[in-house]
Amino acid sequence: MWKCASCGCSREEKPTSCPECGLVQAGLWTDQKYEILNDYCHPLSHIMRNQGIKHYFIDACAGSGVIQDQSDIIDGSPLIMAKTPEYVQNKIKNKTKEPSVECIFIEINTKTYSHLCKSLDKYRNFVQTTNADANSILISTLDKLQSAFTFVYIDPFGLGDPVIKYETIKHVLERRFTELFLHFSWEGVSRTAGLLSNIDHHDQTLQKQARSAIATLNLFMGGDIWQEIWRRKMEPSVKRKSILDLYLNGLKTYYDFPTPIEIPLNSRDPDFYLVFTTRNETGNKIMNDIVNRKRRKGSAKMEDFFK
Numbered sequence: 236m237w238k239c240a241s242c243g244c245s246r247e248e249k250p251t252s253c254p255e256c257g258l259v260q261a262g263l264w265t266d267q268k269y270e271i272l273n274d275y276c277h278p279l280s281h282i283m284r285n286q287g288i289k290h291y292f293i294d295a296c297a298g299s300g301v302i303q304d305q306s307d308i309i310d311g312s313p314l315i316m317a318k319t320p321e322y323v324q325n326k327i328k329n330k331t332k333e334p335s336v337e338c339i340f341i342e343i344n345t346k347t348y349s350h351l352c353k354s355l356d357k358y359r360n361f362v363q364t365t366n367a368d369a370n371s372i373l374i375s376t377l378d379k380l381q382s383a384f385t386f387v388y389i390d391p392f393g394l395g396d397p398v399i400k401y402e403t404i405k406h407v408l409e410r411r412f413t414e415l416f417l418h419f420s421w422e423g424v425s426r427t428a429g430l431l432s433n434i435d436h437h438d439q440t441l442q443k444q445a446r447s448a449i450a451t452l453n454l455f456m457g458g459d460i461w462q463e464i465w466r467r468k469m470e471p472s473v474k475r476k477s478i479l480d481l482y483l484n485g486l487k488t489y490y491d492f493p494t495p496i497e498i499p500l501n502s503r504d505p506d507f508y509l510v511f512t513t514r515n516e517t518g519n520k521i522m523n524d525i526v527n528r529k530r531r532k533g534s535a536k537m538e539d540f541f542k
């Protein structure tokens with residue numbers, strides 16, 4: 236039995252966010268995701284402040300600010316980002332350097348958004364929030380920031396609701412001085428792709444559902460080429476790699492080396508990937524160091540336990 240740590244409502248199964256109050260629930264490997272995010276935002280912001288460079292952290296699918304993990308309430312990605320200046324203030328040698336980070340958080344779900352606003356009360360002097368679909372607001376938000384450096388984090392549930400369109404990602408990547416950190420949900424992709432076999436189903440309801448889901452996945456993948464790969468007979472791991480590569484190849488038009496990070500780290504059968512893209516050599520090095528250090532520390536090879 237699951238119980239919401241905020242409003243106290245309960246359900247048989249744990250939802251992705253509380254159906255009553257919108258509090259986001261921790262998913263698989265949330266801890267690894269947050270560790271990487273935290274370990275990257277800290278040095279990035281430290282370097283930027285040292286050099287007096289104005290920069291923005293944007294969480295385009297921000298969630299509730301805090302999230303529920305088991306029965307505890309812990310910081311979600313917006314709070315991890317909003318607490319970065321505290322960390323930098325403690326670390327930086329020249330404390331007279333002006334803080335140079337601002338945060339922008341976008342969240343579509345109205346109930347979840349109200350948690351988000353509450354959790355960020357203390358940080359209002361450098362944090363903005365918007366209750367909207369990231370597809371409709373992210374690009375105009377970036378345009379307003381002109382040539383400022385931005386780190387954009389996109390972590391919807393599955394493909395997003397509304398789906399995070401490939402078109403949106405493309406526009407983000409067209410912008411200079413922009414880094415992207417994106418949750419690519421293999422679970423979301425493969426669950427939806429599995430409905431391809433129903434698009435000509437004799438049951439009209441199933442057929443309609445399948446066609447709508449496939450149209451959504453086309454928007455996510457930026458076309459329908461994935462369908463040809465999905466139909467091919469191949470090992471599931473080869474299929475997963477081929478579809479991920481298709482997604483990454485599109486990103487390569489804008490960035491040379493989009494880096495997929497398998498989560499859980501070291502897994503040969505990851506649940507999802509965090510895709511990191513930057514044009515900045517230092518950014519690339521910091522992220523590679525973080526991930527390689529964590530891989531070496533031997534983050535769970537869970538499937539090995541079940542052999």
Ligand SMILES: C[S@@+](CC[C@H](N)C(=O)[O-])C[C@H]1O[C@@H](n2cnc3c(N)ncnc32)[C@H](O)[C@@H]1O
Nearest residue numbers: 296297298311312343344368369391392395396
């Ligand atoms: C995994 S949760 C939040 C994760 C959050 N970044 C964190 O780690 O704390 C994903 C959130 O994205 C929101 N979302 C999904 N699609 C969206 C969209 N198109 N625009 C804005 N928010 C969206 C959902 O409502 C949900 O609150």
